[in-house]
Amino acid sequence: MLKKLFGKKEVIKEETIIASLTGSVVQLEDVPDPVFSQKMLGDGIAIMPTDGTVVAPFDGEIVQLFPTKHAIGLRGKSGLEVLIHIGLETVALNGEGFEAFIKQGDKVAAGDKLVKFDMDFVNENANSLVTPITLTNGDIVETFTVTEESAVVAGETTLLQVHIK
Numbered sequence: 001m002l003k004k005l006f007g008k009k010e011v012i013k014e015e016t017i018i019a020s021l022t023g024s025v026v027q028l029e030d031v032p033d034p035v036f037s038q039k040m041l042g043d044g045i046a047i048m049p050t051d052g053t054v055v056a057p058f059d060g061e062i063v064q065l066f067p068t069k070h071a072i073g074l075r076g077k078s079g080l081e082v083l084i085h086i087g088l089e090t091v092a093l094n095g096e097g098f099e100a101f102i103k104q105g106d107k108v109a110a111g112d113k114l115v116k117f118d119m120d121f122v123n124e125n126a127n128s129l130v131t132p133i134t135l136t137n138g139d140i141v142e143t144f145t146v147t148e149e150s151a152v153v154a155g156e157t158t159l160l161q162v163h164i165k
Helices: 118-125
Strands: 013-016 023-027 043-049 051-055 060-065 072-076 079-083 098-101 113-117 133-137 141-145 157-164
Touching: 043 141, 098 133, 118 141, 133 157
Parallel strands: none
Antiparallel strands: 013 157, 023 043, 043 133, 051 113, 060 072, 072 079, 079 133, 098 113, 141 157
16 A cells, blocks of 8 residues: 655745845835836835846746846745836837846746846936836735835845735
C-alpha cells in the first residue's frame, strides 16, 4: 500500500517591497496621470528615479513583461501582484530606450536587475520619468504601510510593508 505525503503549503501573510529604483518618493496621488493618481490600477507609491536601473522589489515571478519593456508585472510568494510602470506615456516609445534582462515566467530575487532604461531619452520623449509601483490585486491586501523616507535606494530601502488577508 502506498502512502501519499502532503506537504503543507506555507501561507505568507506579509510581503516586504523594496525600492525598485533609486530616487525620490512620490505619493501616488501626486502622479500627473489620473490612471495612477486615482488608483485605477491599484494603490501604491511612485518613485522619481535618479538612476535608470529597475530591480525586483521582492522574491517572486515575472508574470508580465510588456512588449515595450516599459512595465513589469510581478507576483510575490504571498500572491501579491505588483506593477512597475516606468515613466508616464512610455508605451508610445515602443521599447526604444529600454533593455530587459528578464522574460515572463522568470523567477527573480529581491534586488535582481529587471530593466535598464535611458533616462535622458525617456525624459525627452515621454511625459514624465515618475514610476508608479502599484498593488494590482489589492483585494488580498489587509493593510500596508509606506516608507517615511523621502529618498530611496534600489534594492535596499523598504518601500512598502504589505499585510495579506
